[in-house]
Amino acid sequence: MKKKLFIIILLIALIFSNVYSDNIVTKEALIKKIKNFFKKYKSLKGNFILIRNGRVERGEFFYKSPNRFKMKFAFYSNDPNAVGKTIVSNGKNIWVYLRTLNVVVDQRIQGATQNIAYSGAGFGIRRLIGKFKVQFLNNDNKLKRVPGLKEPVRILQLNRSRSLTGFKEILLFVRQDGFISKSRAITNTNKAIELIRINVKLNIDISDKEFMFKIPKDAQ
Numbered sequence: 597m598k599k600k601l602f603i604i605i606l607l608i609a610l611i612f613s614n615v616y617s618d619n620i621v622t623k624e625a626l627i628k629k630i631k632n633f634f635k636k637y638k639s640l641k642g643n644f645i646l647i648r649n650g651r652v653e654r655g656e657f658f659y660k661s662p663n664r665f666k667m668k669f670a671f672y673s674n675d676p677n678a679v680g681k682t683i684v685s686n687g688k689n690i691w692v693y694l695r696t697l698n699v700v701v702d703q704r705i706q707g708a709t710q711n712i713a714y715s716g717a718g719f720g721i722r723r724l725i726g727k728f729k730v731q732f733l734n735n736d737n738k739l740k741r742v743p744g745l746k747e748p749v750r751i752l753q754l755n756r757s758r759s760l761t762g763f764k765e766i767l768l769f770v771r772q773d774g775f776i777s778k779s780r781a782i783t784n785t786n787k788a789i790e791l792i793r794i795n796v797k798l799n800i801d802i803s804d805k806e807f808m809f810k811i812p813k814d815a816q
Contacts, residue, residue: 633774728754
């Protein structure tokens with residue numbers, strides 16, 4: 597009888613410990629979830645909403661492991677400069693193409709951690725984790741509902757350490773599976789930038805050609 601009672605108590609303890617660990621995690625465990633997400637899902641495709649100082653831009657993004665991505669900005673009549681704007685990386689270089697100005701910005705990945713085009717996309721953010729002091733926002737490590745996001749998230753707060761970066765603070769809104777649904781960054785000049793990812797499809801076939809960029813001959 598004592599043996600059966602012990603087994604029952606043990607099973608209850610295991611069940612409740614699993615529930616507890618699933619809802620309350622450490623910051624180290626959440627960071628590990630983020631890293632494991634990108635190990636499990638080798639490609640992503642979806643839509644994004646980029647908000648910079650109140651101005652909203654939308655578009656489509658692609659990601660392919662280990663570090664290739666692309667952001668295609670849609671046209672909006674109240675923002676003619678967004679026509680055909682494209683940000684693309686093959687893992688070694690980043691290109692930002694402003695079609696209306698016929699200008700291309702070409703940058704090596706090594707210097708891209710200070711570029712919102714890379715880190716703000718949510719994929720290069722993993723490189724920044726080691727350069728910031730990481731903690732839960734308001735010491736709250738529970739899943740919570742956030743306006744604008746369909747699924748509950750935990751919020752990690754990254755504060756700038758001695759390492760120099762383009763941002764002094766970053767908030768990561770992390771789903772239960774480790775995906776960063778939203779990123780919010782404060783630049784050194786106190787400008788706020790938010791990037792929200794929606795309609796995300798996982799492990800889909802994306803051609804390598806999506807991440808190839810040829811600079812137009814007449815571009816600056």
